Amino acid sequence: MPASADKHILKNISGFPEFSPEAQILFNQVIAKIREAYEGCGAIPIETSAVERTSHILAKGGNDKEIYGLHRLQDASDSAAKDYALHFDLTLPLARYVAQNGHRLVFPFKRYQIQPVWRGERAQNKRYRQFYQCDVDVIGDGQLSLLYDAEIPAVIYQIFSSLEIGAFVIRINNRKVLKGILNHFGIQGDAAELEALNIIDDLEKTGLEDVTQRLTALGADPKALSAITGFFSINGPVNAILNELQALDYGETFSQGVTELTTVCTAITAFGVPATAFKIDLSIARGLDYYTGTVYETQLLSNPSIGSICSGGRYDNLAENFSKKRYPGVGISIGLSRLLGELIEKQILTVGPQSIAPVLVTVIDQSKMTHYLALTAQLRTAGIKTEIYLEPKKLKNQLAHANKKGIKIALIAGETEFEHDEILVKDLRQQTQQSIPTGKLVPYIQSLLAI
């Protein structure tokens, strides 16, 4: 791990990393860009409680080895707390929230949610036990147009373009296409299909031969080996892949998947996502999840080893464990804590200084303190983020403080300056300085900061 990562991803309790203030500033900037993209497409925020009922979490298939339950440290009789557990994702809470509050919500309900989640996994390389998820989903009341499946990649494209982390590609597939070909070649039933999807998910890791062998072992018709191999070898531009798929006759589900994929890809282009930023990848299965149609993963081309930086898909029935109503939806999740750690470690994003305020008011004459405080207040009122150095230290030490924090501008004034109603403005980046009349100080600083 390069020194920069070690310096900014702090260690306290294993699996519960914390950031340095500099890295936290960067983290907040990234969150702001994600929020902007989510709100830009019309999503509204919700936050759910960190705690869900244990019974709900387990009913929805939560892995009880990874769920943190709560108990009061000293109150054995407190049975209520025993039914509380920390949420392990933001989808189950969304399902419960929509089922409970559906009558207050306007559908299609497009919500985003940016919160930490907890998974008590064995601490491994880069597996965090607490990490932020940044989710956006569109939920329909009874039905939801397939075109929302195309809006999601448009949002992904905006986020990762604005983050300036290099070229990326959104890889798109459709579960019905996979289910269709599996059924066609003899793999039937939920359990076998799920296992097959997990095998297909390994394609990039273990290779085509391994995958076809394992699918055959699972029940795929041995005579279909070359057809299956052919299918997973399909590659190329979106339209070429669609043409190849349209020529295959693997049954109704398969055809429906191909039609969906065609509609979605056409609409993604209409939404302005360039052809270089998305592709069809028939090996994307998202095996463990509850998806039923479109699925997405996103890969950073410079660092594919990071894995998918943003994943999601379409599901038929969000709240089946909580409501008799049918709520289909489509959405994605960004696991931001781990992603930011990787981006810092691989020096794709650079951590800046330990400051947000660009201006430091120094104090060189304690007897004029009210002047310094009033000057500080004047700048803050004008919207200029300003720190004032109130420890009784030499100017040299105060400027060293500013430099250590990466502060851009220091203001210096003593008796003479206050008498003449002017302030010495020192640009610490350029090592230049100029005396400015107090009345012109705000616009002068604003112009300096615009550079």
Add this chain to the structure above:
Amino acid sequence: MPASADKHILKNISGFPEFSPEAQILFNQVIAKIREAYEGCGAIPIETSAVERTSHILAKGGNDKEIYGLHRLQDASDSAAKDYALHFDLTLPLARYVAQNGHRLVFPFKRYQIQPVWRGERAQNKRYRQFYQCDVDVIGDGQLSLLYDAEIPAVIYQIFSSLEIGAFVIRINNRKVLKGILNHFGIQGDAAELEALNIIDDLEKTGLEDVTQRLTALGADPKALSAITGFFSINGPVNAILNELQALDYGETFSQGVTELTTVCTAITAFGVPATAFKIDLSIARGLDYYTGTVYETQLLSNPSIGSICSGGRYDNLAENFSKKRYPGVGISIGLSRLLGELIEKQILTVGPQSIAPVLVTVIDQSKMTHYLALTAQLRTAGIKTEIYLEPKKLKNQLAHANKKGIKIALIAGETEFEHDEILVKDLRQQTQQSIPTGKLVPYIQSLLAI
């Protein structure tokens, strides 16, 4: 509870309330203003893990009846998780963070932290078990100028002015003043002093007679009754109170407290806080906390029953349980979840519509879908938050959707409009509409939204 509050503060698990999307939008706006004020004074963000070591929490005096410990649901052998507990405030985590990372931080270290905390209190009227705290603190390395105690009220003033929730007053006192008078009249020692501070905290609730009686029972010289009564009756403008206090001779600690109070109040004024927004209140004790000098509470004048909306103070040694180094500090905390609930319930803040995006693109001709998607992308690229209605519904239903969500502008176009390169822009607030050439659409919408 008025319907508005019931509608926006949703019920799930008792003590873990959630907001409606509309209330969450308001919550986020309030957070943004608090963040702006904190960053405006030069504070930088940190976030600590939700989890601390149980041993740390209990060492620092956490109330073990209120602390939620963690355990994996199915893993009795997992002893590690048994040492994890959810933090109950943000001060203990700050102390641990500063002790661990002090060598990487630039001092004075001014940090803010906005995160949920958890307290397993018995669910009572408006006591939440999960709630947001918004803290700002300045931490010194070995020493910290008293003038930072004056900067904190300047920040409080900015926050609550910008929230436009009516007149408020920051009530300021100094623990040394209280300790001085207690010692002078016979109440000595940490335990007795702490008890006396809790009694003084009750002054507003139980009245002066009750407080003086209880202080006498605790060991205060019965002959001092009238002096104590006189002291707690001191009231008036800041300078009048300071003059009265300066005339009293209750020993060295008392005098030091009065000197500190004088310095702090002078600097608060220099920071631009108007005289109407702060006062000295000798009954403010903040008994349960670890404060050693200045203490603050803030009261909303229209609704004093809400209690203090922002409290804090100066402490001598932040990290005494974690470090041999001395870190004095001063800071405040805003318990935002409960505060926002109160402000909504008392209709001091009004919850807005269930939308952030001001524009809805309607779809009236499915065969022109790529046009609608491109139009949407064009607006989003220009920074206009835009929703597109993709369900195949009648225009009437689409406009009803916009109205239910409080969306301001609907765009309508069919074959004719696309042929003529123009869009019908409908202002849903004014019920007016106008055809605008596509090339002028962005500036036209921007000008409409500026109204």
